[in-house]
Amino acid sequence: MKQSIIISKCLNAELDFHIKSFNPDKVFIIVDNITEKFCLPRISDIPSLKNAGIISICSTDNSKNINSLTHVWRSLSEQKATRYSLIINLGGGMVTDLGGFAASTFKRGLKFINIPTTLLAMVDASVGGKTGINFNGLKNEIGVFNNSDIVIIDTNFLKTLDSENICSGYAEMIKHSLISNEDIWSKLLTFDILAPNLNDLSYLLEDSIKIKEEIVKNDPYETGMRKALNFGHTIGHAFESLSMIKQSPILHGYAVAYGMICELYLCTIKVGFPIEKMRQTVNYIKHIYGIYDFSCDDYEVLYELMKHDKKNTANTINFTLLENIGKVKINFTASKEDIFESFDFIREGL
Numbered sequence: 285m286k287q288s289i290i291i292s293k294c295l296n297a298e299l300d301f302h303i304k305s306f307n308p309d310k311v312f313i314i315v316d317n318i319t320e321k322f323c324l325p326r327i328s329d330i331p332s333l334k335n336a337g338i339i340s341i342c343s344t345d346n347s348k349n350i351n352s353l354t355h356v357w358r359s360l361s362e363q364k365a366t367r368y369s370l371i372i373n374l375g376g377g378m379v380t381d382l383g384g385f386a387a388s389t390f391k392r393g394l395k396f397i398n399i400p401t402t403l404l405a406m407v408d409a410s411v412g413g414k415t416g417i418n419f420n421g422l423k424n425e426i427g428v429f430n431n432s433d434i435v436i437i438d439t440n441f442l443k444t445l446d447s448e449n450i451c452s453g454y455a456e457m458i459k460h461s462l463i464s465n466e467d468i469w470s471k472l473l474t475f476d477i478l479a480p481n482l483n484d485l486s487y488l489l490e491d492s493i494k495i496k497e498e499i500v501k502n503d504p505y506e507t508g509m510r511k512a513l514n515f516g517h518t519i520g521h522a523f524e525s526l527s528m529i530k531q532s533p534i535l536h537g538y539a540v541a542y543g544m545i546c547e548l549y550l551c552t553i554k555v556g557f558p559i560e561k562m563r564q565t566v567n568y569i570k571h572i573y574g575i576y577d578f579s580c581d582d583y584e585v586l587y588e589l590m591k592h593d594k595k596n597t598a599n600t601i602n603f604t605l606l607e608n609i610g611k612v613k614i615n616f617t618a619s620k621e622d623i624f625e626s627f628d629f630i631r632e633g634l
């Protein structure tokens with residue numbers, strides 16, 4: 285399951301080299317309607333991509349579904365992809381997750397390269413081999429662990445992003461710092477992500493990728509400590525699904541940011557996470573991401589959604605909690621009352 289992650293200043297030369305080394309019979313590029321317009325032109329002159337087939341899907345996360353997947357499988361089939369073909373996923377987390385799953389399942393698996401174009405996909409989605417789609421209103425319900433053969437990261441793509449997408453990816457970077465390293469956490473909490481210096485952000489991004497890479501290397505199939513990377517997601521995914529149900533979707537990173545506020549509250553009441561660090565992080569998150577608009581009427585639905593989290597066992601909702609920054613406790617349960625209290629906390633404060 286080894287995955288090479290290359291941060292490159294010469295994307296085209298790098299990509300051309302790797303495509304040639306795979307010697308595929310055909311190359312397919314999976315894009316969404318946004319990366320097709322703004323990112324594909326950056327690589328389309330590469331000689332080895334001259335006859336590449338382009339497969340385009342819709343860009344929003346609610347398109348990460350069986351219909352888009354079927355469209356990709358059908359396009360591969362109609363354009364006669366073989367097991368010796370190569371897929372390039374050019375896009376954000378939706379494209380790398382869905383494209384990775386399509387590549388992993390079509391004819392039982394083709395080689396694929398991820399070229400993440402959003403901050404979220406660079407630091408998180410394209411790394412570590414979680415591929416899949418949403419199903420039945422639930423996040424990433426169907427999928428497989430399968431690493432792309434290579435990830436090539438070109439931070440120039442950050443220039444194509446709006447502030448919301450930068451902030452969305454940054455939430456996963458905050459998560460990486462919370463689960464691993466107080467120095468990085470301090471740096472992130474003083475960084476102005478609303479008016480970011482992209483050069484400085486590129487350095488922070490490299491640290492963040494290393495954190496994820498190290499965790500995934502030690503537990504690729506999430507049997508243990510990889511669950512650290514799911515901090516904020518037990519509640520975050522429920523917020524994200526609720527927003528889809530209400531037909532006012534929010535970006536994944538925003539859902540994770542709100543999920544982290546609730547789960548940091550659980551960390552303080554359940555495992556003694558220092559209250560001052562919790563306040564600092566919560567204030568920073570609220571300053572960047574604003575508030576999540578929901579009411580007591582949503583609590584039961586959220587709780588039902590959380591019953592589908594992949595870390596659960598039997599009837600127990602399991603969390604990844606933190607005793608302190610970098611001190612991770614996995615498989616920690618919380619009562620329904622505690623969870624509802626954490627919802628009160630994000631809505632009303634302490």
Ligand SMILES: O=C(O)C(=O)C[C@@H](O)[C@H](O)[C@H](O)COP(=O)(O)O
Nearest residue numbers: 408412414423424510513514517594
């Ligand atoms: O790579 C992981 O492991 C993660 O949990 C990273 C998460 O940030 C990511 O959003 C992941 O896709 C969530 O996966 P899921 O298993 O909870 O669906």
